[in-house]
Amino acid sequence: MKKITLILMLLLSNLLFSQGKIFPFKINKVVLENGLTVLSVPFDSPGIIAYYTVVRAGSRNEVEPGKTGFAHFFEHMMFRGTEKYPEQVYNDILKRLGADFNAFTSADWTAYHIVASSDALETIIDIESDRFMNLKYTEEQFKTEAGAILGEYNKSASSPFLALYEKLQDLAFTTHTYKHTTIGFLKDILDMPNQYDYSLQFFDRYYRPENCAIVVVGDFDQKKLIDLIKKYYGKWKRGNFKPEIPVEPPQTEEKVGHIAWKGKTLPYLMIGYRIPEFSTKNVDRAAIDFVSELLFSRTAPLYQKLVIEKQWVDFIQGDAPDRRDPFLFIIMTRIKREDLIDSVKSEIFKAIEELKVKPVSKERLEQVKSYMRYSFAMSLDNPNSVAYIVGNYFQLTGDPESVNELYSLYEKVTPQDIMRAVQKYFTKENRTIVTLTEEKK
Amino acid sequence: MMITSILAFARNSEIRVKELYSPNYPIVTFRVMIETGSMNDPKGKEGLNALTILMLAQGGTKELTYKEIQERLYPLAARINYQFDKEVSVIIGEVHRDHVDKFYKIFSDLILNPRFDEQDFKRNKDLLLNYIRATIRSGNDEELGKQALVWFIYENHPYHSPEFGTVQGLSNITLEDVKNFYKKYFTQGNIVFGIAGSYPKSLVGKIKKDFAKLPKGKPESVQLPEPEKVNGLEFLLIEKETRSTAISFGFPIAINRSHKDFYALMVANSYFGEHRTFNGILMQKIRGQRGLNYGNYSYIEHFVQDGGSTFPVPNIPRRQQYFSVWIRPVENKNRHFVLRQAIRELEILVKNGLSKEDFESTREFLLNYSKLWVQTLNRRLGYMMDSDWYGIEYFIDKVQKELRNLTVEDVNNAIKKYLNFENIKIVAVTKDAQSYMQDLISNKPSPITYVSPVSQSILDEDKIIQEYKLNARAENFKIIPVDEVFEK
Numbered sequence: 054m055k056k057i058t059l060i061l062m063l064l065l066s067n068l069l070f071s072q073g074k075i076f077p078f079k080i081n082k083v084v085l086e087n088g089l090t091v092l093s094v095p096f097d098s099p100g101i102i103a104y105y106t107v108v109r110a111g112s113r114n115e116v117e118p119g120k121t122g123f124a125h126f127f128e129h130m131m132f133r134g135t136e137k138y139p140e141q142v143y144n145d146i147l148k149r150l151g152a153d154f155n156a157f158t159s160a161d162w163t164a165y166h167i168v169a170s171s172d173a174l175e176t177i178i179d180i181e182s183d184r185f186m187n188l189k190y191t192e193e194q195f196k197t198e199a200g201a202i203l204g205e206y207n208k209s210a211s212s213p214f215l216a217l218y219e220k221l222q223d224l225a226f227t228t229h230t231y232k233h234t235t236i237g238f239l240k241d242i243l244d245m246p247n248q249y250d251y252s253l254q255f256f257d258r259y260y261r262p263e264n265c266a267i268v269v270v271g272d273f274d275q276k277k278l279i280d281l282i283k284k285y286y287g288k289w290k291r292g293n294f295k296p297e298i299p300v301e302p303p304q305t306e307e308k309v310g311h312i313a314w315k316g317k318t319l320p321y322l323m324i325g326y327r328i329p330e331f332s333t334k335n336v337d338r339a340a341i342d343f344v345s346e347l348l349f350s351r352t353a354p355l356y357q358k359l360v361i362e363k364q365w366v367d368f369i370q371g372d373a374p375d376r377r378d379p380f381l382f383i384i385m386t387r388i389k390r391e392d393l394i395d396s397v398k399s400e401i402f403k404a405i406e407e408l409k410v411k412p413v414s415k416e417r418l419e420q421v422k423s424y425m426r427y428s429f430a431m432s433l434d435n436p437n438s439v440a441y442i443v444g445n446y447f448q449l450t451g452d453p454e455s456v457n458e459l460y461s462l463y464e465k466v467t468p469q470d471i472m473r474a475v476q477k478y479f480t481k482e483n484r485t486i487v488t489l490t491e492e493k494k
Numbered sequence: 495m496m497i498t499s500i501l502a503f504a505r506n507s508e509i510r511v512k513e514l515y516s517p518n519y520p521i522v523t524f525r526v527m528i529e530t531g532s533m534n535d536p537k538g539k540e541g542l543n544a545l546t547i548l549m550l551a552q553g554g555t556k557e558l559t560y561k562e563i564q565e566r567l568y569p570l571a572a573r574i575n576y577q578f579d580k581e582v583s584v585i586i587g588e589v590h591r592d593h594v595d596k597f598y599k600i601f602s603d604l605i606l607n608p609r610f611d612e613q614d615f616k617r618n619k620d621l622l623l624n625y626i627r628a629t630i631r632s633g634n635d636e637e638l639g640k641q642a643l644v645w646f647i648y649e650n651h652p653y654h655s656p657e658f659g660t661v662q663g664l665s666n667i668t669l670e671d672v673k674n675f676y677k678k679y680f681t682q683g684n685i686v687f688g689i690a691g692s693y694p695k696s697l698v699g700k701i702k703k704d705f706a707k708l709p710k711g712k713p714e715s716v717q718l719p720e721p722e723k724v725n726g727l728e729f730l731l732i733e734k735e736t737r738s739t740a741i742s743f744g745f746p747i748a749i750n751r752s753h754k755d756f757y758a759l760m761v762a763n764s765y766f767g768e769h770r771t772f773n774g775i776l777m778q779k780i781r782g783q784r785g786l787n788y789g790n791y792s793y794i795e796h797f798v799q800d801g802g803s804t805f806p807v808p809n810i811p812r813r814q815q816y817f818s819v820w821i822r823p824v825e826n827k828n829r830h831f832v833l834r835q836a837i838r839e840l841e842i843l844v845k846n847g848l849s850k851e852d853f854e855s856t857r858e859f860l861l862n863y864s865k866l867w868v869q870t871l872n873r874r875l876g877y878m879m880d881s882d883w884y885g886i887e888y889f890i891d892k893v894q895k896e897l898r899n900l901t902v903e904d905v906n907n908a909i910k911k912y913l914n915f916e917n918i919k920i921v922a923v924t925k926d927a928q929s930y931m932q933d934l935i936s937n938k939p940s941p942i943t944y945v946s947p948v949s950q951s952i953l954d955e956d957k958i959i960q961e962y963k964l965n966a967r968a969e970n971f972k973i974i975p976v977d978e979v980f981e982k
Contacts, residue, residue, distance in 0.1 A: 097518065101869065132772070140782075148773050149855060151862020153804055155770070168866055196946030200785025207738035207823045208788050211635040246945040316735045317977065319628040351564040361561060364617050367624045387628065389620065420569040427571030427590050434521055435869045 075429055075460035080443060080453050083279055087291050088263030091282050092443050092453055094270045096436050102271035103440035104177050106165040106185065109448050110259035112235040113160050113377065114296050117251075119244065121230075122202070122237015125158040126245055127255050129198050131165065132156075133190035135183050140194075146180055158235055161377045162448035168437050171272045175281055181267075182285035185260055192249045199245040206242050213489050216312050217323045217385070224308045225325050225485040229301035231380055261292030268444045271436035298378060303327070308485040313492035319367075320388045321489040322397060325381035328373055328478050331449050333458035338373075340466050340474035341382060345372040346421045347413060347471070348404055349384070355404040359386070365393045365400075375449055381485075382478070391490055398486075408475045412468035425463055509682045509705040511698055512882065514690035514875045522594045523872040524587040524601055525688035527809055527879055530679040531581040532659070533652035533716045539667050540982075541622055541659015544578045546675045548618040551576035551585045554609030555600065563600055572597045574604070579796070579810040580653050582883070588872065591692045598697065602704050608676065615669045622658050623665075626980050635740040635923040638732065640820060642979055643742040643921045644796070646730045647816055652716050662982040683712030686882070690875040718813055721746040724917040727966050729934070731927035734976040738787075739829040739924040743836070744818030747794060747912045751811075752884040757896035758908035759794050765848055765856040766839075767792030767819065770804040773859065775839055776819065783952055784944075786832055789822045805867050808876025811883045817913060829924060830933045830940035834962040841915040847906030857897050864893045916965065927973045934966040 083091045111124045134140035147154050152169035167177055209215045218234050226232035236242070267286070269278060304327045332338045348355050349371040359366045371384035388397050432438050446456040528547075535542045551574055554560040567574070572589040585605060589597040630638045641656060648654045655663070685708070687701050724745050749756045767774035769791045772782065776790035795815040800807045819840070824832045848856070868874040868890055881889045924930055933940065939960045 098869070101866070144772050145855065148771075148859045149862075151859050151864070151866070153863065153866050155804070168869070170862060170865070193946050193948060196944070197783070197785040197948065199945065201781050201788055204738075204781070204785070204787035204789075204822060204824065207825070208636060208740075210738070211736055211740075211823070212633040214633070314632075316632055317627070318632045319624065350568060352561075352568040357561055357564075361613070361617065364613075364620065367621055367628075387624070389624070423569035424571050427569070427592075430590055431521055431571055431573075431588065434519075434872075437869065 074457045075426065076442070076456050077430075077433070078439070081275060082453075085262065085283060085286060087287070087289050088261075089282075089286055089289060090266040090447065091279065092266055092268045092447060093273070093275060093278055094439055094443060095273070095275070096271050096439055098271045098436045100171050100272055101436060102169065102171050102174060102269060102273050103436040104167045104169070104181070105268040105440045105444045106181055107266040107268060107444040107448055108163040108259060109161070109264050111159050111161045111163055112233060112237070113230050113298060114259065115230050115233070115237070116296055116298060119241055120248070120251060121233040121241040122235070122245070123248070123251070123255055124163055125235050125237065126199070126202050127252060128156045128158045128163050128165075129201060130190055130195065130252060131184060131188060133188070133194050133198065135187040135189050137183050137187065138180055143180055143184065146176060150176065152177075160231060160235055160380075162444075164441075164444055166437070166440070174273055174278065178281045178285045182289070185265070186286075186289050188256060188260070195249045195252060196246040199242075202236075202245060203242055206236055206239065209236065213312075213314055213318055213321055216314070217321055217487055217489055220310045220312055220487045221323050221325050221381070221383070221485055224310045224487065225304070225327065225381055226301055228299040229378060230298060231301070231376070231378065258292065258294040258296070261294070262286065262289045263291050266444065266447050268440045268447070270440040270443065301379065304483050307481050310485070310487045312487065312489040314489050315492050318489065318491050320391050320394055320491075322386050322388060322394055323487045324384040324401065325485045326479050327379060327483045328382050330377055330379050331375040333450065333455045333462055336462060336466060336470050337474040337477065339459070339462045340470040341373050341478065342425075342463070343418075343421055343466055343471050344382065344408065344475060344479070346424060347408065347417070350421075350424070352420075355400065359397060359400060365389060365397055375445070377449060394488060394490075405475060405479045409472060409479070412472055415468070418466070418468060422463060426460065429460065509702060509708070510686045511701055512686055512688040512875065512879050513698060514688070514871060514878065515693070515695075516690065516871055517692050519691045519871055520591055521871070522589055522591050522691035522693045523689070523875060524598075525809065525872075525875055525879060526585045526605060527686045527688065527883075528583050528585075528679065529581065529684045529712075529715075531579050531583055532655045532657045533580050533718075534675075534679065535655050535659070535663065538663060539671060540655040540663025542663070542667050542671055542675050543583060544622055544658050545615075545618060545664065545667055546672050547576050547578045547583045547585065548621065549610060549614060549672055550604050550608050552618055553604070553614040554611055555603035556607040556609055557603065558600070559609065560611065560614050563604075566600060567597070570597060574601065577807065577809060578657050579812070580657060581812055582809065584809045586872075594693055594697070598700075602701070605680070606704060606707055610669060610673055612669060615672065619664055619667065623661060625658055626661055631976050631979060635734070635736055635738075636820070636822060638976070638979065639740040639742040639921050639923045640818075642730060642732060642923075643744055643818060643919065644816070645980070646728075646919050646921055647744060647746060648721055651721050652718060653721075653812075653814065656980055660980050660982050677709075678713055681709045681711050681713065682706065683710065686879055688875045688879050690871040721814065724919055726917060726970055727964060728919045729931070729966065729971045730919070730921045731930060731971065731973045732921065732923045732976050732979055733925065733927040733973055734923055735925055736923060737826070738823035739826050739922055739930075740823045741821040741829070741833060741836075741920070741922045742818060743918050743920040744816050745914070745918050746814060746816045749912065750795065750813060750815045750884065751880075751889060751892075752886050754896065755908045755911065756794070757893065758900055758904045759912055760893070761853065761856050761860060761897065761900065761905045762843070762848065762909045762913070763792055763794045763817075764860055765852055766843055768859075769793065769797060769799070769806075773856075775843070776836060779839060780821070780832060780835060784942075784948070786828055786942075787822045787824045790820065790836065792819045793817065800873070805873070808873055808880055811880045826924060826926075828942050829922065829930060831942045831960060833920070833922075833934075834940065834964060835959045837915055837918070837964060838959055838962045840913070844909055844913050844915050847909050848902060850902050853902040853905055857900065861894060861897055864890055923976070931968075931971050931973065934964060935968055937963050937966070
């Protein structure tokens with residue numbers, strides 16, 4: 054019976070993997086003379102397009118002391134307008150179009166995204182190219198926006214999650230900019246109103262064509278798209294700034310931190326293991342993505358034990374965010390009682406140790422691969438998600454086809470690869486532990 | 495005649511299936527809507543509906559334990575989600591079309607042959623209790639404020655009980671209660687089965703046949719009295735150690751999507767505070783011009799954001815709706831000013847309405863924007879089911895039709911008829927609630943300062959705002975510690 058299931062699954066996996074590619078759509082790639090990359094994917098969404106501008110800069114680029122949170126702050130400033138389209142005009146245009154638009158910043162990239170009617174293509178290209186080339190804001194506007202950033206920090210500060218990530222990253226890194234979260238240290242946020250000049254420099258450095266991509270997904274005409282992009286973005290001048298991101302030395306000993314939380318809370322436990330950067334070549338890194346499934350998916354024995362059988366925690370998760378530089382495999386759980394923290398911790402360690410000595414069965418490995426493939430396939434259900442995926446793999450490697458390379462690499466991962474990767478990276482000296490509990494009065 | 499009516503009766507009692515077939519779409523979605531919500535929770539057992547839904551969506555079947563189900567679904571990357579609200583609840587399944595038969599068997603069994611396991615019961619109850627105690631009370635002031643506003647608006651009303659229950663209510667519920675609740679409300683007439691995507695056509699007949707196993711008929715619907723009248727400004731201050739103040743306020747309104755005026759009010763609301771956009775007056779004035787917080791929005795129906803998108807989840811229809819304003823956390827020192835400013839803006843809206851220009855641009859926005867609400871089949875199906883529930887044509891089409899026929903007078907009349915700035919329930923999650931109350935009652939000026947010069951017109955307006963009189967009377971305040979919110 055089991056064999057039949059396995060064969061069936063292999064057959065299905067072939068269906069999903071036509072010509073060895075997980076991403077089922079063709080990605081058109083055009084690079085303009087000034088270095089701007091244009092990535093476009095026709096997608097069956099009649100009358101709708103998703104339009105992303107991807108900037109390969111995030112909180113990772115905040116190399117100078119006192120400037121944490123700047124990439125995110127800058128994302129806000131991008132909505133403050135130009136001479137041709139001042140803030141209110143820009144907003145009014147998008148309002149008339151009924152567009153859904155916003156932006157986000159993470160450690161490695163910043164993205165400006167719009168979903169709108171296909172008819173709006175030229176208008177969007179016009180206003181987007183204009184602000185990326187001619188952004189203009191006053192010092193007063195800059196200072197006012199700093200208040201909104203503080204508000205954003207405050208809205209997140211009521212949750213223990215922000216505090217946990219801040220502590221974990223601060224402890225785990227000594228020199229690399231992953232030491233701070235994307236929103237930045239509170240002290241730097243409070244000082245933001247004084248950083249107007251630096252903001253101009255930030256724009257000058259990173260908002261340059263060779264550092265960006267335009268991603269268009271949905272219902273559009275390719276030739277018209279490229280003509281319009283050339284017309285509007287053609288004069289955008291290349292830059293030449295290369296950030297020197299400090300290299301983090303290897304971790305040599307376990308680090309431990311604790312947060313005493315004002316106010317009621319259940320205890321939280323967070324564990325970070327130092328791991329290599331995103332790669333489509335490094336099989337160790339691919340194997341680490343399997344650890345996330347083998348330990349923390351709903352069918353994982355550890356998850357079953359802690360959440361379903363013993364019911365010591367109400368959630369547990371663990372995964373390795375894709376990052377351009379070495380980052381962390383992060384495990385987080387919320388524990389139902391304080392006296393259970395040590396037991397939960399030791400169950401997690403026990404499960405990790407088991408992965409080091411006991412090869413995962415072929416059947417289990419096949420299930421995980423099937424999950425990863427289908428999970429990806431199901432995420433491609435609208436133009437916005439497709440554009441996000443294309444943008445994300447572009448920012449990671451400079452080439453969106455890396456998504457296909459990654460999933461091909463996953464197919465090659467063996468039980469031995471997983472054992473080896475866990476032995477190498479999930480060690481005591483490579484980890485940082487943070488706990489959060491209610492402050493004792 | 496006789497025969498026809500019997501047939502009609504039989505048809506009425508059988509399960510309704512809503513189909514949205516799309517041969518090229520690789521994902522198949524099921525949305526099973528049960529017409530039961532927290533308003534059906536018995537007194538003292540608040541949370542029974544939520545717990546019952548969880549026992550189906552996150553439990554086992556007679557054949558398979560919860561763990562075995564997880565194991566079967568995992569390689570398919572199939573998902574089972576759930577929503578529970580005041581009036582209806584939904585269990586949602588999504589699967590790649592390669593696995594639709596295998597998935598349907600498990601999914602339908604969860605609803606038709608639930609396991610009701612004691613261990614699953616304990617886990618799901620903890621989940622709801624921890625949601626109240628740890629997630630919203632201690633980890634999310636904004637959500638706490640919004641939920642508490644609904645709780646406060648619907649005192650002595652079937653909508654009072656929170657969708658997720660109360661601490662005491664949940665603690666009182668036994669597994670036997672869940673089984674009885676299931677028996678009473680999971681009947682053929684009480685369920686709509688929505689299906690979308692590239693499913694095999696034969697599946698529809700199978701669904702009808704399988705769900706015919708449920709008891710026939712439909713339990714009596716809960717009668718809804720009018721919500722209590724709001725008298726002046728009524729305050730609920732939630733005392734909590736926090737570095738900023740989250741504010742929500744609002745009042746019941748007498749219309750929902752089935753009423754013509756709803757569409758006029760939709761334009762007014764979008765102009766005033768469209769969710770997560772920069773279009774609204776509130777957003778522009780509080781955040782854009784003054785940088786006092788991260789965002790400010792308004793609503794004319796209950797709104798739950800769909801994940802990271804800016805659109806509402808479908809399938810939370812309600813017969814009675816409320817108007818609300820969501821002020822994202824502000825610095826404690828500015829809490830008095832911002833409340834004054836928001837209510838003053840509401841006064842200006844009520845008194846002046848929209849200009850013809852604002853009306854035109856907002857209508858144009860909504861005509862385009864509303865088309866984006868249904869980017870996936872899953873969402874489209876949800877909106878179709880909601881439209882049936884309200885007894886209207888497909889909502890997205892109705893928005894197009896109604897908005898095109900509107901005039902600015904229609905909008906401004908609707909504002910006058912349904913909105914007001916004097917009788918409002920206000921919730922704030924804040925520290926030193928007592929001093930906030932004193933400030934509000936005293937109506938003393940609440941000037942603010944800026945880190946950089948702002949324009950004279952803003953400073954002039956600030957002078958008016960900082961003295962704006964709020965009719966806050968001591969007898970209209972309730973201050974409760976955060977631990978008492980949703981306790982019973």
